Amino acid sequence: MITNNLNDLLNKLDDNKIFYRLSKVRPEAIMVEVAVPGQRWEIEFMEDGSIEIEKFISAGGDLYDERELEVLFNEFSD
Template sequence: MDLKELIRFLNKLEENHIFYKLGKVRNEAIMVEVAVPGQRWEIEFMEDGTVEVEKFISNGEIYDSKELKFLFENFSD
């Protein structure tokens, strides 16, 4: 996928009122983070033209503030 296709993809997200933000995690890629109800997608456009899509899907469970303690206890360095 080239730059024109990335721009077309971003325009299509905007036309469909789908929230996204751009980021960069790897040296060789641009990441588009997409948020839709119950899901978050990480779409990476690689410098070699490949595209990788990872989807994070919620089971709908909502946690209270006690979950914050769990997050810090289990995911801090």
């Protein structure tokens, strides 16, 4: 089922017990962030009625301990 309706999507995610959260990172869109094993999706419902979907797929990577936090902050902090 393809939907342009935010509420329809949220109901479908609930019915299928798929974790999501709502956020807003742009003034013209509402984002549904979906987490499933090995993937994260960002589904944005735009003001003009269009939908943008971005998928982040993990190929199964290395696991790190808490020392990796310092690396992350060093690389991605302003």
